[in-house]
Amino acid sequence: MKQLKLGMIGGGHGSFIGAVHRRAAMLDGHFQLTCGAFSSDPTISAESGASLGLPAKRVYASYADMFSSEAALPPDQRMQAVAIVTPNHLHAAPAIEAMRHGFHVIVDKPLAISLDEARQIQQVIHSTGCQLALTHTYAGYPMIKEARQLVHAGKLGPIRKVLVEYPQGWLSQALEDSGNRQASWRTDPGRAGAGAIGDIGTHAAHLAEYVSGQLITELCADLNSVVNGRQVDDDAAALLRFSDGASGTLIATQVATGEENNVCIRVYGELGGLQWSHRDAESLRVNLHEQPAQLYRRGDAYLSQAAANNSRLPPGHPEGFIEAFANIYGSFARRLHTSGASLTPADLFESGFDYPSIDEGLRGMAFIEAMQRSAKSTQKWTTIKP
Amino acid sequence: MKQLKLGMIGGGHGSFIGAVHRRAAMLDGHFQLTCGAFSSDPTISAESGASLGLPAKRVYASYADMFSSEAALPPDQRMQAVAIVTPNHLHAAPAIEAMRHGFHVIVDKPLAISLDEARQIQQVIHSTGCQLALTHTYAGYPMIKEARQLVHAGKLGPIRKVLVEYPQGWLSQALEDSGNRQASWRTDPGRAGAGAIGDIGTHAAHLAEYVSGQLITELCADLNSVVNGRQVDDDAAALLRFSDGASGTLIATQVATGEENNVCIRVYGELGGLQWSHRDAESLRVNLHEQPAQLYRRGDAYLSQAAANNSRLPPGHPEGFIEAFANIYGSFARRLHTSGASLTPADLFESGFDYPSIDEGLRGMAFIEAMQRSAKSTQKWTTIKP
């Protein structure tokens, strides 16, 4: 496949996720970084672009500049898609503007700062015909693809129980008061919109729905701001009800002192259960009733096409976070190359070249808002809309 | 210490927990099985007693017979304590009767079939001065003792978060319809009182309070009877609030297909977190903020006195479930030998020779009833009383 030309908004010096996006985009040669507006500070943007080896004229002081300038370039030279890696409050506006200029969009999660913003993005997708990918990283792990396939194929029987959790400890103290840049914006209501539920809770909720194949319909949430003075939630838990009758729990906490990013999902059906943990991302544990537990491993020959298509190395040579991220970029690139052609959801599912998009973005924002409504309610169950 | 003479009610052929109680009682030589009423069927009782090597005259057709006959024996021959290992609905009556005859009581959990019954037991303890032990097994594991010591000593800072779970899969299908004896009574409302919340939920709740040093004050429960036709709950989850401000979640499910008895507790404070799982019961993982995770191991020299006193073998030679159970019996034996003397809670805590008793039994029943009330309520939070 021919390399696609990628621009970037945000991701300048000191950014964490910007560098991940760049490595992921380039890892398999699907994208080539062509231009960028790496910071709202033009000097930082220029320096960042230079250190990335971009010619100065393709490094912009603002995304508005970038869109108009790139759109004016000949088609074979201009940016084709743009990665938006800014804080949450700066997702919707550039995404909308990008699509209005004809650029496809990859945007970090959560999609926006409100469900309303997300709906606006949805409208622009419809009106422009542009494509959008949302980097819910965990959907890129091959063993998560495998889990989803097993559930879908009925290997576990009807799903009854979904336990999902994302425990972190990095915000167990008031890191935002010490000048930590990541902590600052992620605990700022104005820039983040929500705390733990937005930053990691949406990952957990997405994973629960992605693997189980059921949607969360109702939830009952407990939200806390555990650290003194923190302006957003840093700790969340919820009881869940799913569309096909499963129940579940969701834990998303940033005050689990000493924990890393140990996302974990367990799904139980009538015939068996499965378990995946980020700590051992290359394995998927499958327990069929009264049989020895089985350890599926990335790269092995018995895996589904969906898992195989998202794998590079033989089993035992670990792939990790960047590869999972790159799988989203790779699937999105495939989609862009087949624009206009018919790619059915069944094709995408079978091949594993699916990726989170606007529907998942809308659900994430609806999840955040439902969690917030539930937390304030004395009623047990709160409905997720849409 | 001199061996104590132990009688048993229930635990005849085919019983699971009766044999555990007997092995636990005898493992360290604290008790000697002296007599028993092993079944409501006199023939089974007689055969069970014979196969245990008891003389026929000390094997009784009913617990009433046993109490009156044993009470009539000379003090140096008669039973001193009785282990009650019958289904839940047959805990309170024999416990009360035993104490009225002057026999101390070890009773399997949950304490009774209702909070009301539990309160009656409490009154008889007060009126007779007899002692009672409740076999919440997990409180007998040395690494749980260690966890409790670490929390109490403030090593983790103020506790903010408690995650406890007890996932099982053995009832994921309608085992009670196939004549399985264990499944039959445990899913029978009349004999069990409650399902998952009584059988394993009380273990989880006890563990949460035991390790965290905080009491559950409010909960919000989701209870399900997942398997068609099942008369009791087989799946439970709850959001928890604790007496010193911690929040938490509790999962107790018997339909987690493929899971064994993997009780797991995680406790997080401002300075660190800890994690224990039944699957690796000899280890306790301690994560202090920004330090390498530490793996405490049973038998090691750096452990507390409380852990050391509940350990027999060098590290690496695994102890298990029977040993944990035996630790409760051992502590209870110590208590009986020092009857009349002053044993302060602080002494028991320091030495690790504490054991669950009437207070824990009452809390267990209050937990069950609160879970049931909450499950029926549309209100989010339900208070635990007492």
Place this chain on the structure above:
Amino acid sequence: MKQLKLGMIGGGHGSFIGAVHRRAAMLDGHFQLTCGAFSSDPTISAESGASLGLPAKRVYASYADMFSSEAALPPDQRMQAVAIVTPNHLHAAPAIEAMRHGFHVIVDKPLAISLDEARQIQQVIHSTGCQLALTHTYAGYPMIKEARQLVHAGKLGPIRKVLVEYPQGWLSQALEDSGNRQASWRTDPGRAGAGAIGDIGTHAAHLAEYVSGQLITELCADLNSVVNGRQVDDDAAALLRFSDGASGTLIATQVATGEENNVCIRVYGELGGLQWSHRDAESLRVNLHEQPAQLYRRGDAYLSQAAANNSRLPPGHPEGFIEAFANIYGSFARRLHTSGASLTPADLFESGFDYPSIDEGLRGMAFIEAMQRSAKSTQKWTTIKP
């Protein structure tokens, strides 16, 4: 089965393995401790016996006294078997004397202090018709039974490779100089005969042969006394060749600082491999070529009769070292009850009621002597005899 009357030689106050033998003998009610000569110091013997609740007249000042006194008792009162739990140099003489008095023998490993002594024991077995059990504990673990069954059934194909190791760290410093009683005799050539190779190397060698079903025929050893001033080997490694063409390695070291007793065996055949580690003794990992790894767990329904017969509790309720030990006692009890009847090796294998005996004891001593000869040789391969 009727309880057998057990005497004990050694195992007084401060002994480690004596208490393990007693708990193991009694755990399942197969044996009853009836008498003992617990120490060469009559006062210690008397005190030890008293604390174990034995009547003073059944506590002896020497094993010679015990044998003659017990032999003089009526058959229904006297000791039937004796457990010898003294240091290695005091195994052969009491074992021989016991059998000459008609008592069966359970003896801790290694069988003796020399191959020559072992052969004398063998002769007395033949001449008296008494039975002998050798407590190679690891052969008592149900998942080791399962491993053996799988290999025997050909599930792994012809076995090609055997990797066995027993790393410990407790002697990584000169503990024997600090008055530690266990360290003192175990590093004393006069009492132990050999160091690491006797104490743990024989376990490893036995396990390798037991699971693989092949005998070690040749070895090439490197023996070291790593700690300054130590009189015996504390570190050993060997290349191995087996009777049916497998090759392997054996590691037995007491200076692996920080290691507990993590015995581990891996066996690989043409069709698959298996792995068992003492650290996770309830699991057996089975890898069939190009299939997901399977985790067999003690207590599960799909296990062999041999594993099931050596198991007490449901899966997930851990059994440990004492249970493994008790399985040897239990199988030996079965053997004693069927004395005279025909118990074929195939029956024992199928049922799992086999136990290490004189053949394994001879092989252990031959292994020790071959390791010592090889260590001094400049030739690569040394033959094990017999």
Place this chain on the structure above:
Amino acid sequence: MKQLKLGMIGGGHGSFIGAVHRRAAMLDGHFQLTCGAFSSDPTISAESGASLGLPAKRVYASYADMFSSEAALPPDQRMQAVAIVTPNHLHAAPAIEAMRHGFHVIVDKPLAISLDEARQIQQVIHSTGCQLALTHTYAGYPMIKEARQLVHAGKLGPIRKVLVEYPQGWLSQALEDSGNRQASWRTDPGRAGAGAIGDIGTHAAHLAEYVSGQLITELCADLNSVVNGRQVDDDAAALLRFSDGASGTLIATQVATGEENNVCIRVYGELGGLQWSHRDAESLRVNLHEQPAQLYRRGDAYLSQAAANNSRLPPGHPEGFIEAFANIYGSFARRLHTSGASLTPADLFESGFDYPSIDEGLRGMAFIEAMQRSAKSTQKWTTIKP
């Protein structure tokens, strides 16, 4: 740092390691693939280059062509370094030729097909002043850097014991007969030179020396060709002696059916031990005598500069094989940028920007030859030269 221009020899369609080298070279932007001779078949080379997005004129039919053509380009356009990813018998000639044309060399391991070839490469390095990197991947893992630092700093005390192993199962059957390309050349004496000892044994030997800081001086080897008809060794084990008195064992086998690439190293000193396994590459287990085991994790703040400099992501977001590989490329790039300046071994050690080079390559070839000599010898110990 400015991107370096990289050429490649080998690595065309169907190559495994070629794609790894390309991803590793580009992951952090240190190198840019500029040209290549991807196959000895000009058509395959051309197609491979085209699919990589290279202009046709920079894709060559042979490495000889590439060297002469690139050398003729202006300095700011021509290749600066070349990655050699061909089978072992095609390492030395292009490496030598490359340096004679002034190109630096990255070469896959083992360095060559004989110690003699390796010495010729060494001479050309000396005569040309070019630099060479050898991709012993495992030296690129940050937790291996950390292990090395801990040993060097004396945290474990004097090192006594080194256990290293590389078990694989992929060649447990005659895969070379089924047309598998990787299996074909790796089991072909003419192209591979050696079997398991070259392909994975050199990794194990390098890791042992790298972490322990001691050199293997003597070894005693057992080499086998387990699979019928195989022309090279597929199974190896050795006893080891090290330069500062440690002893050890090495296992490198390709017939450990069901094993992936679970390289594992354990190093024990007087004060503590450490353990690293490829299966859990982000962790390093450190056991100090009589202290809780510690789990060091990649990305954590307490790690050495050497580990930190070889890490990209926060702890818990797994990095893997490609990142480890990229660390070697990154360190080599740093070296090339500072050509002429003084970079002391101490600087490289402290910073972690060291990489395997000619010395490690020579040692690898000497290891292979010593293993082969030892396997044929009846003498126990064989000396490694040089």
